[in-house]
Amino acid sequence: MFSAGQKEMKEMDDYTINRLGLPGVVLMENAGVRVVEEIMRTTAKMISSKSHTNIVVLVGGGNNGGDGFVIGRRLVDAGFPSHVWLLADKDRLKGDAKTHYDVYMNRGLPVYSLHDHSLDDLQQQLTQADIIVDAILGTGVRGAVREPIAEIISMVNQFSGEKPIIAVDIPSGVNSDTGKVENIAIQASKTVTFVCPKNGFFLQDGPRYVGEWKVCDISVPTTIGNQLNTKLPEIITEQKVNASLPKRPPHGHKGTFGHALVIGGSRHFVGAPMYTAKAAFHTGAGLVTIAIPDSIYPMIAAQNPELLLLPLPDEAGHLIPEAVDTLIPQLPKTGTIAIGPGMSQFSSGQMWLEALFSKLDTQTLVIDADAISFTRHRLQDIQDYKGDIILTPHPGEMARLMDTTVAEVEANRLDVAKTFAQKYGIYVLLKGHRPIIATPSGTLYINPHGHDALGKGGSGDILTGLITAFLAQGVSPLDAMISASYLHARSAEEKAKKLSHFGVTPMDVIDGVKVLLNRITS
Known part of the structure; x- marks a missing residue:
């Protein structure tokens, strides 16, 4: 498993779309489906114990928001009425995100827009929500989060630890390359990411915000990195460790x-x-x-019979x-x-x-x-x-x-x-x-x-x-x-x-x- 930054992820997406011929709208559909599957899996006990589950999906104006519209639509198909909030001007939507917005609207599904509703209305729905989905900013964050998104993130974070907060690809506000959070970021309980974990998961502030993370396949081949001659950092796994450990022959002795x-x-x-x-x-x-220094030899020797000891000349407790x-x-x-x-x-x-x-x-x-x-x-x-x-x-x-x-x-x-x-x-x-x-x-x-x-x-x-x-x-x-x-x-x-x-x-x-x-x- 490898991790990647924004540039490498864009290169892999572009290769899949332009060289392999798999359209971006399909990748976005796959991403949304994987998130819904993870929501169902990780909250199964909570969902099964409730007669009605409120899920609020927060949608931004970029590709992360496009994922959000797929998530909202697929949640409805799974029998979970969702409250999709569009936090950006709908005229900003373009490309694949605009396509999935259109599909969502053509289904006649409800959408709440900040242009038509107040932050108090959003606060009320967040309070009533059982699950909150963050599809606001995604991997493109650079610098501080601006208003009103910063205030909305603060509203969401009031429920951190109280209810599941699922981030799509990366918690909004976390820099995907550096992990830096300039002013505020979503405090996710789980991050559902695609193709590779992002470098920012492991750097600077990132580990404090991503929560548990899960990598999902959306049909972007992980081998593309090799074809693009991209040297990605490798994530250390237990399988990697097992292959790296010394082999101990049964007939071995201390010299072995x-x-x-x-x-x-x-x-x-x-x-x-x-x-x-x-x-x-x-x-x-x-x-x-x-x-060790000769002056501390007695203390070490008394406590460590399993070790061989070599006292060395010292002066004032330091080696010379x-x-x-x-x-x-x-x-x-x-x-x-x-x-x-x-x-x-x-x-x-x-x-x-x-x-x-x-x-x-x-x-x-x-x-x-x-x-x-x-x-x-x-x-x-x-x-x-x-x-x-x-x-x-x-x-x-x-x-x-x-x-x-x-x-x-x-x-x-x-x-x-x-x-x-x-x-x-x-x-x-x-x-x-x-x-x-x-x-x-x-x-x-x-x-x-x-x-x-x-x-x-x-x-x-x-x-x-x-x-x-x-x-x-x-x-x-x-x-x-x-x-x-x-x-x-x-x-x-x-x-x-x-x-x-x-x-x-x-x-x-x-x-x-x-x-x-x-x-x-x-």
């Missing part, structure tokens, strides 16, 4: 499943490297060595450049190294990283946390490195790497991750509510999962450990990132159902990953 090295920790951040190493060990790495000499005998034993969890900022951090790079060969590196900040002035080392490198920045770290602002990173998450990965020939996992994965070739992946249950210190360290574990077991950097990102987010979601969104801890996430792995691989 790799030796991972975790380097990190400091006086004030003892738990971070421990979480990373535990995550790596509990998700399949055969051996895990944790290299000379600590790299102690690491040298360990480096040939491992092909995967996680660097940075809990390392914290210290004055010789860049020197330490430079010293480490001078001793590395082609090990795969996962660079996280404060080690990312140390790379800011050593990006040439990153670019010249012979092995694979994965960077896992949050938006603040990404902004520092690119000498820009967090707002700029968040406004262009897909482009930022892609550009940085291509420029330096590395893999990037840009953290956030919906993580983005970018490869050196410019391929993009979007993880559609995750929520506030991961909003605790240590969650990112678990993600680093998962990536490290899968790398140690022999999969590619991309497969390791896909599996780790998905399992990390889905584990938190599942754990939150039992423990609440408040109570999920990093160790709970590790436990949840093990349960998911058992289910996915069974």
